[in-house]
Amino acid sequence: MLIQIIIFIFGLMIGSFLNVVIYRIPNEQSITFGRSYCPNCETQLKYYDLIPVVSFLWTTGQCRYCEEKISWQYPVVELLTAFLFLGLYLKFSLTVKLGVLMLLISLLIASSIIDLQLQIIPNKITYFGIIIGLIFSLIFNYISIKLALLGLLIPAGFLLLIAVITKGGMGIGDVKFAAMIGTFIGPKLTLLGIFLGSLLGSIIALFLLLAGKKTRKSKLPFGPLIALGTIIMIFYGQVIIDWYLRLIM
Ligand SMILES: [Zn+2]
Known part of the structure; x- marks a missing residue:
């Protein structure tokens, strides 16, 4: 205790x-x-x-x-x-992973509150997070450097593609934010976190729309939703993946 x-x-x-x-x-x-x-x-x-x-x-x-x-x-x-x-x-x-994930969650919380207040995710946080994520993977090897690098590139590339297609529907800050998360937890959980965050965002937006609090035009900040999805994936990622695999097989 x-x-x-x-x-x-x-x-x-x-x-x-x-x-x-x-x-x-x-x-x-x-x-x-x-x-x-x-x-x-x-x-x-x-x-x-x-x-x-x-x-x-x-x-x-x-x-x-x-x-x-x-x-x-x-x-x-x-x-x-x-x-x-x-x-x-x-x-x-009490594992290395505990310390690493404490750092990631701290970065997620700070970024989310700043995003909610100012609609930006500061480069100071994302660049710091990306560098530390890569260094930690090299030193502690809780995920391989290969996975950390794929985590850096794939989810960010995916969001960048959406940003280009939607012509600014997504900020470049969100792209860097996804890159940072990916260096800590790899591409799979990060992509699933982004997907889950978007899903929760749609549900929240629908409720706000029905309650008359928001119009179709006003958009939710994406950073906190990605952070929420990521935190759920950190705790329940494997459970969700197993459940899904049982569902489709
Ligand atoms: Zn005072």
Whole structure:
């Protein structure tokens, strides 16, 4: 039980760091230097303002200094990261794969929130992810470098083709995002993740259309859907593939 608690708290801390990444990367600020401050009153935050989830609940979601409302995004990202890390541990236990997938999921969460807010996926994240994904495959060999390279090229090539055919229906950021995911989990799971994400996106879009929240023209950001599909594939990919093979045979 102790190890689960440690993993969960580690997830909260990484989630807290991801909130910094999400805020600072689009603003061209340093991720590693400079203390955190309130974006509204610019007061430097103390260590007790930075405890994941707890600080948010303690101050009932307000800045302690200027009482500006703090976005729900902060505790949500922290809890999401913590629960996903715990899930990864329960599935993969203490293996190299656990560490690698924790990194991938962190990149997916940061990219998705930035995409939701600004409709971009920063190159800083995708290029970093692609390089690290390839290096990790070489060092740890949890997937072969051949699979990592195919993962880099095939799903991205597929999305690039769609981008060309639809003339900008898909951003080039999504293409790089798929390339990054592929270097971590290979071409098969990445393609299935993209497919699943698109499927879920269509279902969500249909519900929003029926509820009158969206028009046929307004489009959902694709990055978070790819991320969602990928996370489902990381946890249930093999189960889904086995189920599908039984279905068609
Ligand atoms: Zn403030």
